[in-house]
Amino acid sequence: xxxxxxxxxxxxxxxxxxxxxxxxMVAASKMRKAQDRMTSARPYAEKMRQVVSHIxxxxxxxxxxxxxxxxxxxxxxxxxxxxxxxxxxxxxNLFRQALRNFQKWESEGKELDLCLIGNKGTSFFSxxxxxxxxxxxxxxxxxxxxxxxxxxxxxxxxYNENKLDKLYLVSNEFVNRMTQSPKFEQxxxxxxxxxxxxxxxxxxxxxxxxxxxxxxxLTRYVESLVYQGVVENIAxxxxxxxxxxKSASDNAGKAIDELELVYNKARQAAITQELxxxxxxxxxx
Amino acid sequence: xTVQVDIVSAExxxxxxxxxxxxxxxxxxxxxxxxxxxxxLSRLGxxxxxxxxxxxxxxxxxxxxxxxxxQPKVVTILSDTAERAEDLDxxxxxxxxxxxxxxxxxxxxxxxxxxxxIELAETIAQLQTIQRLRGRTGR
Numbered sequence: 331x332x333x334x335x336x337x338x339x340x341x342x343x344x345x346x347x348x349x350x351x352x353x354x355m356v357a358a359s360k361m362r363k364a365q366d367r368m369t370s371a372r373p374y375a376e377k378m379r380q381v382v383s384h385i386x387x388x389x390x391x392x393x394x395x396x397x398x399x400x401x402x403x404x405x406x407x408x409x410x411x412x413x414x415x416x417x418x419x420x421x422x423n424l425f426r427q428a429l430r431n432f433q434k435w436e437s438e439g440k441e442l443d444l445c446l447i448g449n450k451g452t453s454f455f456s457x458x459x460x461x462x463x464x465x466x467x468x469x470x471x472x473x474x475x476x477x478x479x480x481x482x483x484x485x486x487x488x489y490n491e492n493k494l495d496k497l498y499l500v501s502n503e504f505v506n507r508m509t510q511s512p513k514f515e516q517x518x519x520x521x522x523x524x525x526x527x528x529x530x531x532x533x534x535x536x537x538x539x540x541x542x543x544x545x546x547x548l549t550r551y552v553e554s555l556v557y558q559g560v561v562e563n564i565a566x567x568x569x570x571x572x573x574x575x576k577s578a579s580d581n582a583g584k585a586i587d588e589l590e591l592v593y594n595k596a597r598q599a600a601i602t603q604e605l606x607x608x609x610x611x612x613x614x615x
Numbered sequence: 616x617t618v619q620v621d622i623v624s625a626e627x628x629x630x631x632x633x634x635x636x637x638x639x640x641x642x643x644x645x646x647x648x649x650x651x652x653x654x655x656l657s658r659l660g661x662x663x664x665x666x667x668x669x670x671x672x673x674x675x676x677x678x679x680x681x682x683x684x685x686q687p688k689v690v691t692i693l694s695d696t697a698e699r700a701e702d703l704d705x706x707x708x709x710x711x712x713x714x715x716x717x718x719x720x721x722x723x724x725x726x727x728x729x730x731x732x733i734e735l736a737e738t739i740a741q742l743q744t745i746q747r748l749r750g751r752t753g754r
Contacts, residue, residue, distance in 0.1 A: 377621060377691050381684045385656075402664050422738040429731050442726070445711075446718070456718045458731040464711040465718045473624045475696050480707030483718055485717075487708065534684075537657035546658055550693065554625045598675040 336593040347582035356599035359533040361568035367561050378551045388533045392540040396548045404441040406494040410501035410563045411451035417570040419449045427512040445485050462515050473560050501559040502566035618650040624694040636667040637690050655685040
């Protein structure tokens with residue numbers, strides 16, 4: 331390689347490094363924002379959880395179908411993935427984990443029904459197959475609850491029509507900046523928390539009627555859980571992208587160092603050659 | 616006497632603090648809740664939630680709907696962020712179904728595990744190649 335060629339190569343690697351560095355910084359700031367959204371969505375989910383566990387323990391005459399355990403024959407899954415790539419193995423790990431469970435369930439003779447949130451999941455499952463009941467993508471960095479109402483309610487309708495016996499949420503859990511892990515969370519039937527302080531017999535006054543209020547409450551609860559999963563998945567996506575881009579920038583730096591070494595060697599060799607040519611030329615005269 | 620009031624929406628926390636009295640637009644008419652109220656669960660219509668704070672100031676929030684949970688010492692208002700109505704929800708459901716049909720258009724309803732394995736193997740191979748390249752430059 332001539333010195334000029336190497337110089338151009340160094341230039342192009344430097345440009346790539348600039349891009350990956352910029353992407354890293356963008357991902358870092360987006361991750362912080364996504365984390366903020368995670369924290370601000372938490373109070374609602376916590377309050378909801380409290381109310382739901384109160385309900386589950388209140389001695390109500392009316393039992394909502396979302397609270398009843400059924401025979402597990404058909405399983406619904408809401409799979410949350412990112413819209414864009416360049417985020418390391420985030421989506422791949424999630425799909426691998428999901429497929430492992432799917433295979434196990436199918437071997438037990440259970441039917442699966444998918445609801446896909448995010449473009450990566452859609453393109454993956456439209457290639458490998460699977461019964462897709464609902465789909466949504468392009469949620470952007472600030473997902474709106476409104477965008478999730480449709481797909482979630484499709485699954486809830488299926489559950490109400492007895493076409494599903496169980497509903498899971500499959501998404502990435504934000505452990506910390508470096509670690510994200512796939513998680514399966516059971517949405518339906520609801521798993522109420524222990525509320526040991528509420529052992530005495532009591533019930534709410536329902537306005538208007540218990541079924542209506544519970545219906546709205548439990549639907550909102552499931553929606554809020556899915557919303558949380560989506561927001562958390564975005565934080566995971568940005569964290570994974572940040573790490574991937576950081577290592578890309580580091581690698582570009584290493585490549586540049588190496589190329590500069592080669593370039594300097596080539597330059598020195600050229601100078602030595604020129605000198606020896608001059609010296610030998612002078613000696614000939 | 617005061618009661619703890621929390622007003623939250625799915626996207627953020629709106630208010631948290633003590634109040635002497637809470638007025639909320641329940642679906643069957645406005646309700647006023649004083650500390651020590653019996654447990655109640657009610658749907659909310661669109662309207663104003665007013666709080667009488669301990670320093671006898673008033674503070675108000677608009678909700679487009681949601682739920683009100685009352686415990687003797689705690690009042691929780693779970694506000695809806697989005698404008699919601701039965702027909703509106705219905706149209707969102709239809710939209711999600713249509714999107715699914717488009718995604719399903721040219722695929723089987725059964726998962727092709729062999730194909731899935733190949734897909735995943737490709738991704739893993741890509742990652743491994745990157746790692747190998749990294750190892751080479753990192754000498």
